[in-house]
Amino acid sequence: MTQTVFRSFGGLLLMVLCGLLNPVSAQQLSAAIRLNQIGFYPNAPKTAVILAEKSMSFEIKDAGTGKVVFKGKPAGPRTNQHSGKMSFIADFTGFKKSGKYVIEVPGLGRSAEFEIGEKIHREVAQAALKGFYYQRASIDLPEKFAGKWARPAGHPDDKILIHASAVSEGRPENSVISSPRGWYDAGDYNKYVVNSGITMGTLLSLYEDFPSYFENFNTNIPESNNGVPDLLDEVIWNLRWMLTMQDPADGGVYHKLTNPRFDGMVMPDAAKNPRYVVQKNTIATLDFVAVTAQSGRILKAFENKFPGLSDSCITAAVKGWEWAKKNPSVTYNQEEMNKKFDPDVVTGAYGDRSSSDEWIWAAAEMYALTSKTDYLKNISFETEKPLPLPTWSQVKTLGYYTIARFSEDLKIEKQFSQPIRQNIVKFSDDLLTDLEKQPYHTVMGKTAKDYSWGSSSVAANQGIALIYAFKLTNDRKYLLAALGNLDYLLGRNATGYSFLTGFGSKRVMHPHHRPSIADGIADPVPGLLSGGPNPAQQDKCTTYTSKIADESFTDDDCSYASNEIAINWNAPMVYLSAAIEALMEKK
Ligand code: 9MR
Secondary structure, three states, X not given: OHHHHHHHHHHHHHHHHHHHHOHHHHOOEOOOEEOOOOEEXXXXXXXXXXXXXXXXXXXXXXXXXXXXXXXXOOEEEEEOOOOOOEEEEEEOOOOOOOEEEEEEEOOOEEOOOEEEOOOOOHHHXXXXXXXXXXXXXXOOEOHHHHHHHOEOOOOOOOOEEEOHHHOEOOEOOOOEEOOOOOEOOEOOOOEEHHHHHHHHHHHHHHHHHOHHHHHHOOOOOOOOOOOOOHHHHHHHHHHHHHHHOEOOOOOOEEOEEEOOOOOOOOOHHHOOOOOEXXXXXXXXXHHHHHHHHHHHHHHXXXXXXXXOHHHHHHHHHHHHHHHHHHOXXXXXXXXXXXXXXXXXXXOOOOOOOOOHHHHHHHHHHHHHHHOOHHHHOOOOOOOOOOOOOOEOOEOHHHHHHHHHHHOOOOOOOHHHHHHHHHHHHHHHHHHHOOHHHOOOOOOOOXXXXXXXXXXHHHHHHHHHHXXXXXXXXXXXXXXXXXXXXXXXXXXXXXXXOEOXXXXXXXXXXXXXXXXXXXXXXXXXXXXXXXXXXXXXXXXXXXXXXXXXXXXXXXOOOOOOOOOEEEHHHXXXXXXXXXXXXXXXXXX
């Protein structure tokens, strides 16, 4: 009894003391206040969203002293087009002092602590790139680089079987090739050329767009001190794998390196099922051409570090292009393949019927590499059509970005590059239309279509398009809208989650990601971007609490449709966060 009284008295004393030391903690955390949980640049917009039925004033308080440093009245209300919910926009852009703060809405509660400071997203960008290191196949991740997520190598991939669908001269069924390295695609352990295509294109473009920023961008990987930017070292890990996916006999490229069925929820080194390369096809080959052409171009400058690698890439690109020209309509149709060949393969299909966009991307990269207009023959750039956002199955915009990047150097006639530049700006203007009416004040989420499988990558890719528009026009409104989408990804959204593992006060903890599930460590592998809301809920998980487009998310590892991670989503996250850092540093 005495002990209990003493304990509760002690507890009370502790609470009072803490309250005195940190007066802001008196207010309850409120889930109705949504903001970028990492923080803000001193000289950029600062927005929080308050979910409420009526307008309430807000205060920014110093997190240490509890002193009110800024007061404001939020604008609104705005009505959410998906849920009908009302929100108000608390703008504290005028407050510019670096430090740690909370936002408080008397009567509602307070936010978790956030920071105002220069380079506020640098660690986010570094972690998102480091996420690729954690996805590496065929290599040990020692503690020195992987911290508590250290693990033995998985999938040596040095004895890969030729699937019946992939036989060619010199490579009969079940013969063995070596195809090590590369990144695991996602929460699963397979390696897919098509998805590697857009991922590599995005990361390589990031390097080409901001080369100097990466001179000093360390992610603590084994290659960190080799005199090559870590971004390129990371990309080369996957590039060397991709090069093994080309059939040396004819230049065609296998669709994927895969188990017949998905592995169980085990660590990489415990997954020992036989793996195959399957059917060569036009689209995988063209994606490969684009990546190797771009790599060949970039790596010319690193010839002394990687003797011969640039040349190997260029040779591979040319061979792939020739194969695609001879085989322009070989599509990968998993169902059809399974009818004809054994074993059946039921892993990610990445089946895509239309190759016109891959032709555009590959042609643009080959042309940028060689300046030979031959590569543009018979290619329609389709600039009369609206620009589509890049996805694994729609890559022509990656080609546009390259043309836009090099239009001066390539001396491409105006009539050719001009419409591409205009398209990028037009797309960005359309994104910006009605921004002032959006419930989270983001271009992300204007239409329910934005919430497709991997919607986080939609937000990130919109951000990239806006950054290109900014580079083309120098109009800061595009850059700030891109930053708004980064705010979305880090917490200013209808779920209240920060979608990057390891970051944010309300962060994703249970991604559909085999190592994170199997390693017995509470924290998931960091730096991985969760797919995000997806009202289609194909995984049929029972823990979703909403079917509304922008809320249809569950932080549950059963949810491969809303909470998986994937390399093609991480890459635009790296691009967006690093590009914003690079551009904010400049001004
Ligand atoms: O990102 C892909 C999405 O667009 C498709 O609708 C979905 C179903 O085919 O597949 C997604 O990609 C998955 C791939 O097939 C296998 N690895 C995990 C990928 C992310 O969920």
